[in-house]
Amino acid sequence: MLDVVNEDLIREGKEPIAFDHDCREGICGMCSAVINGVPHGGFERTTVCQLHMRKFKDGDTLYIEPWRARAFPILRDLVVDRGTLDRLIQAGGYISCHTGGVPDGNALPISKGGADYAMDAAQCIGCGACVAACPNGAAMLFVGAKVAHLAVLPQGQVEAPERVAEMIQAMRDCGFGNCSNHYECEAVCPKGISVKFIAKLNREFLKALILAKTGPFKSSD
Amino acid sequence: MILDGKAPTGPIETTWERHRSDMKLVNPANKRKYRILVVGTGLAGASAAATLGELGYNVEAFCYQDSPRRAHCIAAQGGINAAKNYPNDGDSVFRLFYDTIKGGDFRAREADVWRLAQVSNNIIDQCVAQGVPFARDYGGHLETRSFGGAQVSRTFYARGQTGQQLLLGAYSALSRQIRAGTVKMYPRTEMLDLVVVNGEAKGITLRDLITGEVRCHAGDAVVLCSGGYVNVFHLSTNAMGCSVTAMWKAYKKGAFLANPCYTQVHPTCIPQAGEYQSKLTLMSESLRNDGRCWVPRKREDVGKPPDAIPEDDRDYFLERKYPSYGNLAPRDVASRAVKEQCDDGRGVGPTGRGVYLDFKDAIRRLGEHELRERYGNLFEMYERITDEDAYKVPMRIYPAPHYAMGGLWVDYNLMSNIPGLFVLGEANFSVHGANRLGASALMQGLADGYFVIPYTIADYLARTKPGKVTASHPECRKSIEDVKAQAKRLLSVRGDRSVTDFKRELGNLMWHNCGMLRSNKSLSEALSTIPAIKEEFWQRVRVPGTSAEFNPQLENAGRAADFIEFAELLCRDALHRDESCGGHFRVEHQYEDGEARRNDARFCYSAAWEYKGEGAPPELHKEPLRFEHVHLMVRSYK
Structure with a gap:
């Protein structure tokens, strides 16, 4: 739809609207717009790029705005800078393993339930709608999904306490807020990622506190 | 050179x-x-x-x-x-x-x-x-x-x-x-x-x-x-x-x-719907593990709803043409077969550029739950784009450029x-x-x-x-x-x-x-x-x-x-x-x-x-291909 608007604007000699988009299949996470007050438009498990005009009535007025969050400065029109999400992952959202020199893929059996749980969390597309929908501008669904995905897998458990501690610290440093249980994030998530992962994040954080990897009793080792 | x-x-x-x-x-x-x-x-x-x-x-x-x-x-x-x-x-x-x-x-x-x-x-x-x-x-x-x-x-x-x-x-x-x-x-x-x-x-x-x-x-x-x-x-x-x-x-x-x-044309994409469309969406090849491609055998059946076409009047063309690989024929082969059916006037859907990819038999064999487990997100994606429930009616697919x-x-x-x-x-x-x-x-x-x-x-x-x-x-x-x-x-x-x-x-x-x-x-x-x-x-x-x-x-x-x-x-x-x-x-x-x-x-x-x-024709260089470990032969998937 925005393509068509832009085509018209160009024909009329006006500036087209800048907006982020790429795969148009709802998987790359590039598209980002608040439609009628709701990130991605408010249709269940749907990104903006997969939101069809047939969902609206002829003559409806659409209000289109960029993501709103302190951690996502606006670059132009509907385009925001989501570099902070990358910084959260860089803070520890990975398993440290060198290329080569890893054991056979079947060496470590992983329960089907565990693999499914990890996959439920891992399908996050990193669009940032959860942040945009949160009244606190929190990225806890995003961080929770990554922490949970890696913490449930045996190969991710080695670094689990450090990971959660560092990602939470980065969350603070990047200007994201904290969760106060509005559940707006789950409601707008195009992948339907559950807030149960925020609960998992909190439990993992508690473990890190007890292990003195973070907080007032953080040990220096 | x-x-x-x-x-x-x-x-x-x-x-x-x-x-x-x-x-x-x-x-x-x-x-x-x-x-x-x-x-x-x-x-x-x-x-x-x-x-x-x-x-x-x-x-x-x-x-x-x-x-x-x-x-x-x-x-x-x-x-x-x-x-x-x-x-x-x-x-x-x-x-x-x-x-x-x-x-x-x-x-x-x-x-x-x-x-x-x-x-x-x-x-x-x-x-x-x-x-x-x-x-x-x-x-x-x-x-x-x-x-x-x-x-x-x-x-x-x-x-x-x-x-x-x-x-x-x-x-x-x-x-x-x-x-x-x-x-x-x-x-x-x-x-x-x-x-x-x-x-x-x-x-x-x-x-x-x-x-x-x-x-x-x-x-x-x-x-x-x-x-x-x-x-x-x-x-x-x-x-x-x-x-x-x-x-x-x-x-x-x-x-x-x-x-x-x-260039590769992928057989299983969602057919084009309108002029304003900016791109096509792929449906994974893995669907052909359990889905069966067919078109009506008779041209006069084309406009009918798929349910109204009896089993005998369906042409499972990939299985017919390539019995040993069936629906899992490679992409180029399958794409051309799909195009062939549509060019023959037996394509389905509003534009006539499409064939059915049917999961009815798989649902009967495995149950809807198992299918959901295997391809849930793909069916969801299909529904979002076409507004059709592929658990109930067959998907429609058509080839689209996909890979270089x-x-x-x-x-x-x-x-x-x-x-x-x-x-x-x-x-x-x-x-x-x-x-x-x-x-x-x-x-x-x-x-x-x-x-x-x-x-x-x-x-x-x-x-x-x-x-x-x-x-x-x-x-x-x-x-x-x-x-x-x-x-x-x-x-x-x-x-x-x-x-x-x-x-x-x-x-x-x-x-x-x-x-x-x-x-x-x-x-x-x-x-x-x-x-x-x-x-x-x-x-x-x-x-x-x-x-x-x-x-x-x-x-x-x-x-x-x-x-x-x-x-x-x-x-x-x-x-x-x-x-x-x-x-x-x-x-x-x-x-x-x-x-x-x-x-x-x-x-x-x-x-x-x-x-x-600029303006000059490019020069062709050749790298000869030698096959020492496989024999050059006619590629057949029959």
Whole structure:
């Protein structure tokens, strides 16, 4: 739809609207717009790029705005800078393993339930709608999904306490807020990622506190 | 010129081991003195940047998206092949090698394909270690499924989002190196020129897409992982931003472009619905494991609802034509069969360009729950786009351009003919021949990035002195001026037609004249039309805004200009290859049953084209293909 608007604007000699988009299949996470007050438009498990005009009535007025969050400065029109999400992952959202020199893929059996749980969390597309929908501008669904995905897998458990501690610290440093249980994030998530992962994040954080990897009793080792 | 791929000779089983021990190494303390520029951060780029950074090189990585996690590999659904033989169904490195060579219709270099099959197993191990949540059975072991062109079950998957999970694995490895400071990441930048100094690739010129700043980054080697070019067709399954630009700029600086006519059309895409549509969406090939393709046997049944057509009046054409592979016939073969049915007037759906992909039998056999488990997200995606519930009515599918087998020419070390320019993943031409098998693209991207480039780039760097060229070199300054001049030229046309308009015109021409079926006539016609489109583009295109700002229209205009020039080369290559092979189907060359007829006596080579300047015809170089471990034969899936 925005393509068509832009085509018209160009024909009329006006500036087209800048907006982020790429795969148009709802998987790359590039598209980002608040439609009628709701990130991605408010249709269940749907990104903006997969939101069809047939969902609206002829003559409806659409209000289109960029993501709103302190951690996502606006670059132009509907385009925001989501570099902070990358910084959260860089803070520890990975398993440290060198290329080569890893054991056979079947060496470590992983329960089907565990693999499914990890996959439920891992399908996050990193669009940032959860942040945009949160009244606190929190990225806890995003961080929770990554922490949970890696913490449930045996190969991710080695670094689990450090990971959660560092990602939470980065969350603070990047200007994201904290969760106060509005559940707006789950409601707008195009992948339907559950807030149960925020609960998992909190439990993992508690473990890190007890292990003195973070907080007032953080040990220096 | 006869090109040499420099593949090692001797027993193929040990080529890669022998080659690895012959190559030079760079000592760990010296590695940090070398700067490597990696363009593109899909599977190939992210895995290469992460691995090279981990080894201690100074890496700079670039992508046009706002984050390296968004490359279009993310949209790959079905899976990744590996010769693990976990199901004990007779798989081996040789079989994967053989299937890939045969799948590519005998138009790829043997040694490269062998290496790919060999390292495929390491990829699975690596991804598991990174935490990629592959599907597991109840015993906790890895699950596999079948894909087109293979009779074994060797495809590993993570629901219908395998590409996403593998990319996020590579992205996590990359993120770790960014944090460690070995990789510097530049998102929202687009490479617009290759800097060649004394015949060697020593830098790139890019445009910062936010500020519009044009600058040059110098390095000791350039690794191009910029993906494929099928957006040259109107409506492909590629992302909107996928372009030929990086590849084309390298070509114009002397890199050979090989086999551009090998493009893949994927049989299972959601059919086009309207004029305004901007792209097509793929439905994973894995669906053909359980879905059955059919069309009404009688033309008068076409308009009826599928339920009203009795079993006997349905033509399961893939099963009929290819009994041994059935619905899992390879992509090129299946696509042409689909087109054949529609051309015969038996296509279904509002446009008549579609066939049914029916899951009724699978639901009866496995139950809806099991199907949901296997393909849930794909069915959901289908419903979102078409507003139809595929658990109740059959899906409708039609072929769409999907992948480019052709690309920049590289030798066995993945180095192009320009020393210092390495090309990885879809951007190179190396392993898929004239047709790629399903679940092999992910495999190739990661094989090149994790397990090939770390070895072969050292062999080049060990022979060069680090830091020879800096961004103040005259060649770099000239390159910046050239890039700025191009932007200025695009902005100064101030015509009356939008970039999209031209892109659509070119893409439609390419699809109709150089798509699934090509002929001498259609290609000659395209070759005479393209120069006119080009001329009109430079007279009538309208690019709003300026170059010193965030300007997506300017980006698109640059990409479209390159696509127009590239389209001509693609058609030229397709016209010169007077045979049918894999995805390149010349109607003049087919067997009586409509299968592709190769001409090994004349065309058993890779065609690498060299740029000879504006207006001059490109020069053709040939790399002869030798088959010592598989026999050249008619590719049959019957």
